[in-house]
Amino acid sequence: MTVGHYLKEFHGLPVFHFPDTDTPAELPDAAAVAWRISAPTYCDSDDEQWEVLFERFLKSVDAGRVRALVVGGWDEAYETSSAGIVTALMAANNRLTALEAVFLGDMTGEDCEISWIVQSDVTPLLAAYPRLREFGVRGGTDLAFPPVRHTGLETLVVETGGLPAEVVRGIAGSDLPALENLELWLGTDEYGGDSTADDLAPLLSGSAFPALRSLGLCNSAIQDAVAEAVAGAPVVARLERLGLSMGVLTDEGAAALLDGQPLTHLGRLDLSHHYLSEAMRKRVLDALAPYGVVVDLGDAQETDDEGDGRVWRYVAVAE
Template identity: 80%
Template sequence: MTIGVHLEEFHGLPVFDLPDAESRAELPDAAAVAWRLSSPTYRDADEESWQAVFERFLKTVDTGRVRALVVGGWEDAYDTSSAPVVTALMGANDRLTALEAVFLGDMTFEDCEISWIVQSDVTPLLAAYPALRELGVRGGTGLSFPSVRHTGLETLVVEAGGLGAEVVRGIAGSDLPALESLELWLGTDEYGGDSSPEDLAPLLSGEAFPALRSLGLCNSVIEDRVAAAVAGAPVVARLDRLDLSMGVLTDEGAGALLDGQPLTHLRELDLEHHYLSAAMRDRLTAALAPHGVRVVLDDPQTPEDDGDGDVWRYVAIAE
């Protein structure tokens, strides 16, 4: 599976693509939409660069009222990092004074495969925007997230075909006292996803992120190990929602969840895209649904047997 559509909503706002320079279309109220600023990743010479799009945005929109920005593609995103984009956004913090949310890298597979997107250190955005409430990042190549303190961030989403252990440790070790929702696509080692449950220790212990209510540890090739670690993790007791979807979850991992601490307090347990048997799906539903837990078991997968005794299971999104 790949990412085939751009974001249509972000930070509770409809996403609006900034029209091209020749358009005479009336622009919406600056605070009513999430502004998507994008340049072709395979840009022709006569097409605007991302920097030119951003400069035009700053000149034509009431930037003091903009609440959310979605950065789409930038030229040669498969070869050129997001660092110039991050620098440009930082440099406009005196104009984007109402900014609450940023998504960096809203690209489909046609723009740039998720594991080809070259990111950078995104934490300077948090320093530049102390009032930022939501940050989303797509792409794990070149991504850096050293541990940081930010008192306003409520939602952090990092989507990747493979998320490096250093990045996971940096996020888990950050001081984010307002963080309510965290979603990490851990991915596969084939695309740089070399983290382990041990890298999540500060998070799973409950010591980090005291406001956390929704936790997603998704798209992992080691989802069984993640599930086993979560089964005894103190953080789970205060969650409303647990998301272990998109990964290689088998009966072993699901059994560890059921044998671990109670999950009956959850509002939702999302296990979509899994490798669970029908019997295990029934066990999960019987154990949790009577307590009002919404158990999401959509998109069951079947392991692939290559005929030589090897069985293959895949995360939902890798390349």
């Protein structure tokens, strides 16, 4: 139910944690790793604040060769938004001239629960870095993503325990002609995930992102409704990978998916963390495996039945 590990790889590069103490004599080549810059989320008086640590990083490496940055924690991330981090990154765009990838909010549950991370409007980063190819953000509280145009972005990942409908609509309404990979963790309404399948309509129509080849609509409490919408979505015909993982997908959603348009052209279908019966799992595999589709049906879940008509199913990551 929570994020339990930090990123080990980002943008095809191993993640290297920039030390939060005196910088050692030797550091990796600036272009060879994704640099993780992280301050404690519960800072003591003698701890470096994130902005101070970031400035020391810029002075310690060849900033003009840095390709990828992973922002970890910042002080009181459960109360203080990422706006200061966004501002600091924007101010460094004339130094980070080779930057291709940013991940904002690489924190575990011990640092700050995913649904407690206070974000901000992150789209100014895209304007500040026109060469950015990959962008990821974790945390949905106060997250804003108004429609934006960016001609270079190829991968966008938004990980939340609850993704606001306004953010979904902002992403779906953006002009991202190079976007090939999109992954949205829609979450639950208890944590601000108030979007519906209708909010996905511009994305599913196939008109939003002409280069899209991989789509993940994940971690959703309305996974059956999402699956039903995907079943007839024009965008699916040109996808190579489709993910409906981490949510509360049941036999109803899986049946809608199979009864919709053909999925036999896919290279991979990820339905992991699901609530499918054994019979439905067999039906899915029988329908797609003979065509070479790799289907992930791992992490099967059991419905909690209270015996009084109440049943409980849970997304993979919420708090």
